[in-house]
Amino acid sequence: MQAESEPLTALSPRTSRVGRAVFGDMSDRRGDSIPRPTRLAIAICCGLVSFGLALAFRLLLGQKSSDFDQLVVGMRRVLDGSTPYTLTPLPGLEWPVYYPMPAMLMALPFVRLSLPVAHALFSGVSGLACGWGISKDGDAKLFAFATWSFILTISLGQWGLLLMAGATIPALGWVSIGKPNIGLAVAAGFAPRWAHGRALFVNVAAVGLLIVASFVLRPTWLTEWRMVLSTPTPHLVTPARILLGGGPLLLLGLLRWRLPEGRLLAVLACVPQTLSSYDGLILFLTVRTRREALVLVTGSMLITVYVAFVGPAPSYAETVHRFAPIRLLLLYLPALMIVLRRPNNGDVPQVFERLTGWLPSWLAGQRGCEPGSPA
Numbered sequence: 001m002q003a004e005s006e007p008l009t010a011l012s013p014r015t016s017r018v019g020r021a022v023f024g025d026m027s028d029r030r031g032d033s034i035p036r037p038t039r040l041a042i043a044i045c046c047g048l049v050s051f052g053l054a055l056a057f058r059l060l061l062g063q064k065s066s067d068f069d070q071l072v073v074g075m076r077r078v079l080d081g082s083t084p085y086t087l088t089p090l091p092g093l094e095w096p097v098y099y100p101m102p103a104m105l106m107a108l109p110f111v112r113l114s115l116p117v118a119h120a121l122f123s124g125v126s127g128l129a130c131g132w133g134i135s136k137d138g139d140a141k142l143f144a145f146a147t148w149s150f151i152l153t154i155s156l157g158q159w160g161l162l163l164m165a166g167a168t169i170p171a172l173g174w175v176s177i178g179k180p181n182i183g184l185a186v187a188a189g190f191a192p193r194w195a196h197g198r199a200l201f202v203n204v205a206a207v208g209l210l211i212v213a214s215f216v217l218r219p220t221w222l223t224e225w226r227m228v229l230s231t232p233t234p235h236l237v238t239p240a241r242i243l244l245g246g247g248p249l250l251l252l253g254l255l256r257w258r259l260p261e262g263r264l265l266a267v268l269a270c271v272p273q274t275l276s277s278y279d280g281l282i283l284f285l286t287v288r289t290r291r292e293a294l295v296l297v298t299g300s301m302l303i304t305v306y307v308a309f310v311g312p313a314p315s316y317a318e319t320v321h322r323f324a325p326i327r328l329l330l331l332y333l334p335a336l337m338i339v340l341r342r343p344n345n346g347d348v349p350q351v352f353e354r355l356t357g358w359l360p361s362w363l364a365g366q367r368g369c370e371p372g373s374p375a
Contacts, residue, residue, distance in 0.1 A: 034135050043132035046145060050127025050161065051120050053154045058116035066119045068157030070097045071107035078104060078218050079111065085224035087231060096228050101214035101221040102207075103178035119157045126161035127154075133168030134284070141168075143293035144284035147300040153278040159183075160281035166190075167260075167285050170199035174206035181271040182282060189264030189285070192349055234317035236272040237324050245328030250336055258346035258365045261286040261339045265332070275324045277303070283335045292338045299330040 034042070057063040074084030074097045084090070084097045084104060092115070097104075110118035134141035144150055144164070153160045159179040166175040167186050173194035176183030187194075194203050214221055239247040250269035256262030264285060273279055280300060287293040306326055313319040344365030356364040 033138060039132055039135045042135050042142065043128050046131030046142075047124045047128030049145070050154055051124030053151070054120040054123035054157065055116065057155045058119060063155065065092060065094055065115070066155070066157030067095075068107070068119050068122050069093060069115050070095065071099055071104050072110050072113075072115060072118050073097075074099070075104040075107045075111050083218070083220075083224050085221070085228045087228065096231075098228060098233075099178065100180060100225055101218055102210035105210050105213055105217075106175070106178055122157060123154050123161070126159075126165065129165035129169065129172060130161040133165045133172070136168060137288070140287045140290050140293045141284050143287070143290070143297050144281055146297055147281070148304040149277050149279075149281040149300055152276070153281050156278060158278045160278055163282060164285060170194045170196065171202040173199065174203045174210070177207055177210060181273055182268070182279065184271055185264050185267035186282070186285075188267040189260035189262075192347070193260070195349075233272070235274055235320050237275050237320060238270065238272050239275065239324075239328060239332065240269040242324050242328060245325030246333050247324075247328050250328075250332060253336060253339060255363065256339050256342060256344050256365075257363075258344050258348055259339060259342060260346075261335075261342075262344075265336055265339060268332075274320055275327055276320065277307075277327075280327065280331045283331060286335045286339050295334050295338065296331060299334050303327055303330050 054066075058066075070090075070093055073090050073093055077084045077090070078101075086096060089095055090097065107118070107122075110121060113121070131142070131145075134144070141164075149160070152158070159175075159182065162172075162175050163179065163182060163186050166172040166183075167190040170193045173187070173191060176186050194200065218224075239245075239250055241247060247269060250265050253262040253265035253269070257266075264282075268282075277300075280296075280303075283296060284293065287296060303323070303326060307323055310322070313322050344363070345368050346365070347367055353367065
C-alpha cells in the first residue's frame with residue numbers, strides 16, 4: 001500500500017498546480033483585486049462578446065425582436081408625436097411597451113439605427129460597463145458571464161448587465177430608473193454608495209434630467225404608462241408569494257440589513273417580475289468568492305437542464321409559473337444562504353443608524369465597511 005501511495009502523494013501537488021492553472025484558486029477566499037489595465041481588458045472583452053452575441057442572434061439566428069426594441073420603437077413614436085403606450089403591441093414588437101418614459105429616453109442615441117444594430121450596441125455597452133464594475137473587487141462576479149442567464153439577457157436585450165454595472169459603479173446608479181421593479185431592489189441595496197461626492201451629483205442630475213425631459217416630450221406619459229400597467233400581467237410574479245419554492249424566505253435577507261446584498265434580496269422578494277432565467281443574473285451581485293460564484297453557476301445550469309427537459313408551457317405566463325419554484329429553490333435561496341453566512345456588519349445612512357438602538361443586538365449588527373466593497 002505504501003508503494004502505491006507514494007506516486008499518488010507525489011502526483012497530488014502537481015495535480016493541484018495544474019488545477020489552479022486551469023480553473024484558478026477555488027478556495028473560499030475572495031478573488032485577488034484586479035489591476036486597472038486588466039480590468040479594462042476584461043471590460044472590453046465582455047463588451048465585445050455581448051455585442052457579437054446579440055448581433056449573431058439577430059442576423060445569423062434570425063431572431064426577430066428583443067425587449068430593447070420596445071425602447072427604440074417607443075422613442076421613435078414619441079419623436080413623431082404619437083404615444084408609445086398602447087394596449088396591444090406596436091408594429092414589430094411582441095409585447096406592449098411596459099417601460100417608463102425615462103427608459104425610452106436612454107434609447108435616444110439608438111433611434112436612427114436599425115433594431116438589430118441598436119440591440120447589439122446596447123448589449124455591448126452594458127457588457128462593457130458590467131465587466132468594468134463587477135471586476136473591481138475580484139473576479140468572482142465575472143462567473144455570471146458563464147451562465148444561461150447571461151446568454152438570455154443578451155438574446156432578449158435585457159437590463160441585467162446594466163443594472164449590475166449601476167450597482168458596482170456608483171456614478172451609474174441612475175440607470176436603475178430604466179427598469180423600476182428590479183431597479184428598486186438594486187437601489188435598496190446599493191443606493192448608499194451612490195450618494196457620495198461626484199457620484200451623488202451625477203445620479204441626481206441624470207435622474208432629474210430624464211424625468212424633466214420625459215414630461216417635456218410627452219406630458220401625459222405617466223398616465224398612459226399607468227394605463228398599460230393596469231392591464232392584466234399574468235407573466236409577472238412576486239417571489240414572496242410563491243410558497244412552494246420558499247419565496248417568503250427571501251425576506252430573511254433583512255437579517256443582514258446592513259449588507260447591500262441582504263437588502264437586495266429582501267426587496268427582490270417583494271417586486272413583481274418575470275422570474276425568468278435572465279432575472280437570475282442580478283443574483284451574482286451577492287457573491288464575493290469564486291466558490292460562492294460556482295454555487296450560483298451550478299444552480300443556473302441545473303435550472304437550464306430542468307427547463308430543457310420539462311419543456312415550456314403553452315403560454316409564456318404559464319411557463320413563468322411552472323418554473324418559478326425551481327428557480328427560487330436552486331438559485332435565489334442559495335444566494336440567500338450565501339448572504340446569511342456573513343456577519344451583519346456595514347455602514348448605513350445615519351437615519352437608519354439611529355434606529356439600531358431599538359433593535360436587539362443580534363439584529364442591530366455593527367458599523368463598519370464591508371471588506372472589499374466597492375467605493
